[in-house]
Amino acid sequence: MTDVDTSSSTAPAAIDAVPLRHPWRWVAAVVIIALLVLFLYGAATNEAYKWHVFRQYLFNERVLAVGLVNTLQLTVYSMVLAIVLGVILAVMRLSDNPIFKSVAWVYLWIFRGTPVYVQLVFWGLIPVIYSTIQLGVPFGPSFFHFDLQAISFPFVLAILGLALNESAYMAEIIRAGISSVPEGQSEASTALGMSWGMTMRRTVLPQAMRVIIPPTGNEVISMLKTTSLVTGVPFTLDLYGITSREIAAREFEPVPLLLVAAFWYLVITSILMVGQYYLERYYARGASRKLTTKQLEVLAKAQGTGAPGGGGEGA
Amino acid sequence: MTPMVKAEQVCKSFGALHVLKGITLEIGKGEVLCMVGPSGSGKSTFLRCINHLEQVNAGRLYVDGELIGYRERGDKLHEMSPRDAAKQRREIGMVFQHFNLFPHRTALENIVEAPIHVKRNKKDDAVARAKDLLDQVGMAEKAGAYPAQLSGGQQQRVAIARALAMNPKLMLFDEPTSALDPELVGEVLGVMKKLATEGMTMVVVTHEMGFAREVANHLVFMDAGVVVEEGPPREVLANPKHERTKAFLSKVL
Numbered sequence: 001m002t003d004v005d006t007s008s009s010t011a012p013a014a015i016d017a018v019p020l021r022h023p024w025r026w027v028a029a030v031v032i033i034a035l036l037v038l039f040l041y042g043a044a045t046n047e048a049y050k051w052h053v054f055r056q057y058l059f060n061e062r063v064l065a066v067g068l069v070n071t072l073q074l075t076v077y078s079m080v081l082a083i084v085l086g087v088i089l090a091v092m093r094l095s096d097n098p099i100f101k102s103v104a105w106v107y108l109w110i111f112r113g114t115p116v117y118v119q120l121v122f123w124g125l126i127p128v129i130y131s132t133i134q135l136g137v138p139f140g141p142s143f144f145h146f147d148l149q150a151i152s153f154p155f156v157l158a159i160l161g162l163a164l165n166e167s168a169y170m171a172e173i174i175r176a177g178i179s180s181v182p183e184g185q186s187e188a189s190t191a192l193g194m195s196w197g198m199t200m201r202r203t204v205l206p207q208a209m210r211v212i213i214p215p216t217g218n219e220v221i222s223m224l225k226t227t228s229l230v231t232g233v234p235f236t237l238d239l240y241g242i243t244s245r246e247i248a249a250r251e252f253e254p255v256p257l258l259l260v261a262a263f264w265y266l267v268i269t270s271i272l273m274v275g276q277y278y279l280e281r282y283y284a285r286g287a288s289r290k291l292t293t294k295q296l297e298v299l300a301k302a303q304g305t306g307a308p309g310g311g312g313e314g315a
Numbered sequence: 316m317t318p319m320v321k322a323e324q325v326c327k328s329f330g331a332l333h334v335l336k337g338i339t340l341e342i343g344k345g346e347v348l349c350m351v352g353p354s355g356s357g358k359s360t361f362l363r364c365i366n367h368l369e370q371v372n373a374g375r376l377y378v379d380g381e382l383i384g385y386r387e388r389g390d391k392l393h394e395m396s397p398r399d400a401a402k403q404r405r406e407i408g409m410v411f412q413h414f415n416l417f418p419h420r421t422a423l424e425n426i427v428e429a430p431i432h433v434k435r436n437k438k439d440d441a442v443a444r445a446k447d448l449l450d451q452v453g454m455a456e457k458a459g460a461y462p463a464q465l466s467g468g469q470q471q472r473v474a475i476a477r478a479l480a481m482n483p484k485l486m487l488f489d490e491p492t493s494a495l496d497p498e499l500v501g502e503v504l505g506v507m508k509k510l511a512t513e514g515m516t517m518v519v520v521t522h523e524m525g526f527a528r529e530v531a532n533h534l535v536f537m538d539a540g541v542v543v544e545e546g547p548p549r550e551v552l553a554n555p556k557h558e559r560t561k562a563f564l565s566k567v568l
Binding site for chain 1 (some may be wrong): 366368397398401402404405407408409411413415416417418419420421428429432433459460461462463464477478481
């Protein structure tokens with residue numbers, strides 16, 4: 001009876017319940033940790049891993065300054081080119097123009113339908129197939145002459161090969177993103193007098209980004225690893241080429257140098273995953289009813305000053 | 316004086332489906348026209364034809380004396396370029412049933428979007444005008460809110476402000492309150508009523524008979540793609556002459 005009286009004036013005490021036990025989680029954790037320890041112990045004591053070679057080459061200048069740098073450049077350049085081409089292809093596929101539509105379809109059909117390794121080898125052979133480039137009137141005079149065989153550009157061909165292949169996949173990702181934006185959005189933009197291009201740029205694509213970014217992050221990581229195939233061009237100065245072809249072949253130590261390559265691939269992938277997190281957060285703005293940290297701060301401030309509805313704040 | 320909207324025998328079909336079968340109407344400057352009728356009667360399609368979201372198949376549609384969607388050269392009509400069509404739409408504001416605010420922009424950003432990027436107004440001027448408009452629709456406090464954080468009624472009021480920011484000479488409302496909770500309908504109708512008293516020419520597709528009776532100068536009842544009956548709202552609503560109008564009104568009133 002007295003309890004009832006006190007509780008009416010004070011807030012009820014916080015619930016202090018006994019938490020639900022999960023004994024099997026503990027069992028599973030113990031088993032997995034035991035297996036992990038066994039594996040690590042085995043790896044550490046197994047001579048075949050040659051950890052001293054791994055340590056010796058992990059921060060090797062040739063691995064970092066040539067291999068890592070080239071792999072990063074290949075990834076970034078080909079991905080940027082692939083995204084630009086992908087946007088163009090996606091827009092072409094969605095346009096009303098039948099010529100654009102069919103050109104984009106054929107492009108996708110070819111570049112998605114053949115293996116990337118085959119394409120890379122093919123691009124490597126381009127200087128053999130087309131030894132010169134001439135610009136002029138067909139069967140008429142030539143204004144411009146370019147000798148492909150005179151220069152060696154496996155690096156450029158590698159980027160081109162990777163980008164053209166990737167753009168076919170990016171086009172499909174971007175098309176899916178564009179299609180995910182409700183029709184009312186482009187209708188509202190049209191009704192405001194926006195042109196088709198402006199509607200795409202200002203209304204549709206920014207909203208499509210939310211759908212486009214997660215799979216694109218996937219593609220960047222996948223591209224990072226696909227760069228190890230540029231050996232088909234042949235371009236051999238990437239991370240995998242330097243570690244496995246150059247150093248491992250010289251030292252007869254394939255296992256520790258593969259681990260060196262794997263280590264650096266994992267490091268870059270981890271950095272990319274962090275970048276993706278922030279990009280996703282940026283493009284998710286407005287998608288949730290939850291107030292942003294900034295908005296909460298403004299509201300808290302208004303509450304603090306005691307001004308009801310504290311509107312009319314300056315720009 | 317040229318009427319704001321003049322429709323002559325406007326027809327629209329989607330493939331074999333005839334949605335509009337010859338609509339002839341006139342809306343004077345400063346007038347409010349309400350269009351009522353069962354769903355599928357073609358009201359929304361007619362509205363969308365006025366700002367060329369749909370292309371008319373037959374007949375002529377003029378806004379402020381200007382033919383919509385086509386250029387007339389001699390006795391031949393030429394399809395209008397997207398650029399010119401966009402120019403015509405700038406003068407006509409439209410408010411949608413589902414608001415269609417840009418979810419990735421705040422209320423204020425939604426309103427300044429078209430003035431800055433379409434009309435190329437200065438940013439400061441556009442923001443000042445947008446704040447003024449938000450104030451007029453009673454949303455000044457929510458300038459920084461994203462659409463998802465607003466109620467339906469608030470979103471629709473921002474949508475009205477967004478359309479007004481282009482200084483249109485004509486406003487089209489496509490069932491502006493149909494997606495709203497009943498308690499929120501009043502706030503949107505209030506804004507529209509104010510707009511009407513300020514002399515804005517408005518075409519409103521609606522099921523709000525009270526609004527039509529009170530605010531509209533002219534009421535049009537449509538069914539199956541034709542205008543069945545039209546006239547002063549009080550008269551049409553009180554003494555409908557046509558059987559179909561009677562049947563419809565007995566269900567909604």
